[in-house]
Amino acid sequence: MTRDIAVVAFAQTDHRRTTDELSEVEMLMPVLHEVLDRTGLKTADIGFTCSGSSDYLAGRAFSFTLALDGVGAWPPISESHVEMDGAWALYEAWTKLLTGDADTALVYSYGKSSPGSVRDVLTRQLDPYYVAPLWPDSVALAALQAQALIDAGDTDEPALAAVAARSRADATANSHAQLRGSLPQGEYLVRPLRTGDCPPIGDGAAAVVLAAGERARELCERPAWIRGIDHRIEAHSLGVRDLTDSPSTRLAAEKAGAFERPVDTAELHAPFTSQEVVLRKALRLDDSVRVNPSGGALAANPMMAAGLIRIGEAAAGIHRGESDRALAHATSGPCLQQNLVAVLEGDPR
Amino acid sequence: MPEVLKAPLAVEFPFTRSLGPVQSAFLTGLRERVVLGVKAKDGRTLVPPVEYDPVTAEEIRDLVEVAPTGTVTTWAWNHEPRRGQPLDTPFAWVLVRLDGADTALLHALDAPGPDAVHTGMRVRVRWAEERSGAITDIACFEPYDGEPAGPTGHSGEFADAISGIVAFARLDYTYSPGRAQSDYIHALSERRTVGERCPSCRKVYVPPRGACPTCGVATAEHVEVGPRGTVTTFCIVNIKAKNLDIEVPYVYAHIALDGADLALHGRIGGIPYDQVRMGLRVEPVWTEGARYPDHYRPTGEPDAEYDTYKELL
């Protein structure tokens, strides 16, 4: 049995450098209410709930169970969690809806990076035998990838600065973004990456409602139909990979049907400017495609939510009638280790 | 709004990890100043070596020695080393393809500055003085302009190969409990217990977490509860906890404070452990300067009827 499944609503917080005054559930709950309000659904109407988060970010064990307080999970609901970006929670929910077990799903994710040092926290996801003992931080690894691109002639520092400038200029239209407008490219953080090439560190949350078939049409005037979605991973050793390319992204895009027809918009989860260069190449995006009209992860990069936000932003463009066929991409791990691609379409107008 | 509470929180964890045969040979080799790779199914020599083929996922076990000299394939200048990184002076992160290998190893390169580093430059391993069988047995790489060093002809067999590593990690956080729990902690410092009422189902949560888990809505209305309460259920602790100066056995109980719709937990004192019972009426005992009750003791009131607390179990 195949079913058409759509993103019918999307909501996100304003992403901020710190949210000291809020616990995770206090930060998340307004977004859950907003996304449900958009569809008129109540928690009890939702067939499946799936979330993405990581306890390492804020150093709070089992924080995802506390976050469930914001859903209203009693009496017990059908629920799951991934220790990944919410885009992968959406993938699980999509699978659940495909089986016919549920007609609607609530997907949310959140990250509070402010209590810790995210550059160091992310070293704990690396190979624990050969890499993690060296504590190479997330910016350093992205910088190795950026230098490889420069050496290959795929980009240079001015081109990277242009990606940063375009992203933050586009983010002026996005009230949720953390970095907006004209910002200095700044000093080297880890050369060749400057502060402007790196994403802001911040706290935030996002939520999406999925619905199947006619239910989607009842809940949303113009559902963003998920035509395909797939995720793939690279070899885990950095030195085995060609860091200037992303075959896993290309394969995921192929499986998701991205190359069957051109898209008008692409929301790419490229936390570093250099990673947009890699993704454009892997996805064969030319200048006819609007890339990251939201400003992308260079404007707001709440860990665990920034990938789900790409899907949400792409869907919201379709809901508003600004896009007819969009590609959304999410990534996880160092140097675009794991990649998810979704293709979304609106009904013909 | 009262000030946001904050406290330092250090999370430390020593992971004890066992090694597969290839990882064991590689890390033991570093201890002996020998660098080993593994032959992949496509004929490439992978350094650092892995247990399974990155393309076919087949088990690979064919070890081959490579040189401690090699070529930088990409680099990044790190002018501000962070805790735990290989050098505490500015250095370059490098991926190095060792002579005889087809893939690159991540490590640090000790160089005077970014102008002294480029892709394609020749480097060699600088061994750590004390080596234990870990990736940090390579202290770092250093610039090298000599001939490729020849392998020593090592077989990859070691008499006393290591079988595991202990990987220490420490992450530092600044913990802040959020709005609801901050309010609760502020009130406790005045020896008051303040919960929050759900606007929908009217339940009073103590301690409050900011949301009603049944209704999924924010709680905000403050409700002072207690100080007295009822033991709803309990257990007898017979194992002495590390760093805790309490004589065992003692009783740890769920206590429903008067006016609360959720039981909190606390230690029961002032009564022999084998006389604690469900329904026992208790009150908090504060010690000088404490920010929360040290324990709860019997009030001497008659026990509460089961029906008055059965919904709070």
Ligand SMILES: [Zn+2]
């Ligand atoms: Zn309630």
